[in-house]
Amino acid sequence: MKTLYTAQALATGAGRNGHVTSSDRRIDLDLAVPAEMGGSGQGANPEQLFAAGYAACFHSALQAVARGAKVDLGDSTVGAQVEIGANDAGGFQLAVTLEVVIPLLPHDQAQQLADQAHQVCPYSNATRGNIDVRILVTDD
CATH class of the missing domain: 3.30.300.20 (K homology (KH) domain)
Known part of the structure; x- marks a missing residue:
């Protein structure tokens, strides 16, 4: 494969109940387990x-x-x-x-x-x- 673009993101905290940030910071989100799976649902997943x-x-x-x-x-x-x-x-x-x-x-x-x-x-x-x-x- 000839690479055209590489995206990078870093997950921190407690995985599904943590935070994710892309290297260019265009994505910068708190994460939360969905309520349907027993979590708070108070973040993206x-x-x-x-x-x-x-x-x-x-x-x-x-x-x-x-x-x-x-x-x-x-x-x-x-x-x-x-x-x-x-x-x-x-x-x-x-x-x-x-x-x-x-x-x-x-x-x-x-x-x-x-x-x-x-x-x-x-x-x-x-x-x-x-x-x-x-x-x-x-x-x-």
Whole structure:
């Protein structure tokens, strides 16, 4: 791999109940275990950060695929839902649902572009075969 950019972040404190800061300080957040997992919920959590990153990255991949196909996406959006749960080995695992909305296009064409974006998105490539990722094309 030829590196184009390197992001750096540092976690301090008590992990999920600590603090995370990127090297350029654009991310500077207190973290807290979600209330649903027994925590205070009074801070961001790794799953939210992963969801934000995956949604943005996938949307960029979708736009690149559309540009290559000379297709106008209009006001497209990508939402990411990241779930965490216990696995059968005593640990935890993630699952992701990406919701893609491309109002200007017929469903089949939007699905085809979303499937192509899933092949080029770095997050999709990093997670492929490791976690369940579902691509859901919806009208709203």
